Amino acid sequence: MLYSKQKVAKAVLVLIFFTVVLIGITLVSLNNGRNGTRSLRSFVSEDTSTSPESIDEALQYFIYGAKYLLAAVKSTVSDNSANITAVSHSITVVKDRMQMLLSEFEHHLHRTEILSFLSLPVINNHNFSYIYNREDICSKKAVKLVFVVPSAPGNVEKRQTVRKGSRGDYVRKNANNTILLFFLGKPSPGSNYLSLQTKIDEEVKEFGDIIQADFEDVYSNNRLKSVSMLRWISTYCSTAKFVIRADDDVNITTVEVVSALERAAETLSNFIIGHKLIADRPSRNVKNKYYLSKKEYPPPTFPPYLLGGLLVYPVSTAKLLYQAALRVKPIWLEDVYITGICATKVYIPILSDPGVVFQHRKS
Known part of the structure; x- marks a missing residue:
């Protein structure tokens, strides 16, 4: 705004x-x-x-x-x-x-440039459907904060760890007006497709906290999963105030993260907080996990961006990022794409805060 x-x-x-x-x-x-x-x-x-x-x-x-x-x-x-x-x-x-x-x-x-950019035609429709959705969850009660958790179909135990951890504890306190949702794609075709989908079906019935989109859940589609979260917030929970996105395999100090989010919101209407990387370079080694060809991304360096393990931002920022993602040529590295390229297009500052840190859990 x-x-x-x-x-x-x-x-x-x-x-x-x-x-x-x-x-x-x-x-x-x-x-x-x-x-x-x-x-x-x-x-x-x-x-x-x-x-x-x-x-x-x-x-x-x-x-x-x-x-x-x-x-x-x-x-x-x-x-x-x-x-x-x-x-x-x-x-x-x-x-x-x-x-x-x-x-x-x-x-x-830069509002004129932002409005001009947002008037450009859509080049990425992102018109996937939902296998499971909770389109009414934000209309049933006043929601201030949404925890969104990208998760793979097979990560049943990791999702349960999140539910029992500090994020789940925060949600269970009614005064916090917070919800927790996991975002999944569909299992890859193969011998274990039915068993994985059956487990997801059971989770949906028991917990009702899964949003499953109709695209294949593979690493190269992480960008689609990120966009699906932005799209869902923009469409079904636009009246909430804040979003905390944290992976299903990380530990965070929820109270400190929320405090950092509220501090930033006292001054800024749009921002993203996370672990910032500056002057990072794309890997041109085809054997590297994060290989990015010059054809897909010609520049020698990335714009400043935030690692995707933990990101916090207002809902107004989620809306802007989603609109940008409809209009910016995609690259498959979702953290660079969303918090670097798309954020730059709509002049959203990316910040660091000592309270916004995460640690990967040991397997």
Whole structure:
């Protein structure tokens, strides 16, 4: 959801005041007289005779200035002096909050490009049907948070571990207004197809928490599974607020993950939090598990993206990502595709947070 001009204008004024006062005071105290002869009054009394003519121009001015301040703060934090050590944590908190606000303002500035992109024709229909669906689960009660868990058809025990773990515990507390759903494709054709599908049928009857889509559940179709989760949220649970996606073989500290999600939502309307990878390169080795040909993906590096083991985001972000996935040429590496390529197309910032971590369970 994009900010109205009134909300953005108010946010800009508040943030400018907050930023100038806090960073001004901090830098003056840190400089400890070395460069501190310039008073806070002179710091805030720069020539403002050239005023921006629109909210977008004002935002652009602010972004340029704030990026300059961010660079200065980062440089200051790297100093090893005693004074820096005493207050570096506070500066880091300010820096992180400014960075998040910058992402929100930039998202506002790019609204025209986003709307233009979303008007492009659909090239990936993703019109698979559901073998099992729970289309009414979010209409029966108020749902705030949805746990979505990608799972393979044969992972019966892993799904049960999730139900009994911290995610299941969180769902069982009615006050949390949370649901848990597993997303599967159909078993691959073969001798054990019927036995696997029979086990899934039994799980559906017992737990009612499985969404099964009508595509073959193989590793190369993980992108379709990711899209199926985004599509389902957008279609059947669009009134919820948040999504936590975590694999069926990972442990997470659910309360900390939820807290990180709510903290980010105080500042940003759209974001994804996870484990970020920067300047990662596609493997061109045909024997590698993650091989990606130059024909499928020509660039030498991936955009920044998040590992798919644990991702948290608002429902509004799920909707944008799904719309992007309808219009962006696919690659089979789903975490790169969804959180890197698609997120970039709709200007969704990807973030890291010390509370959003996961560990793979030992088999």
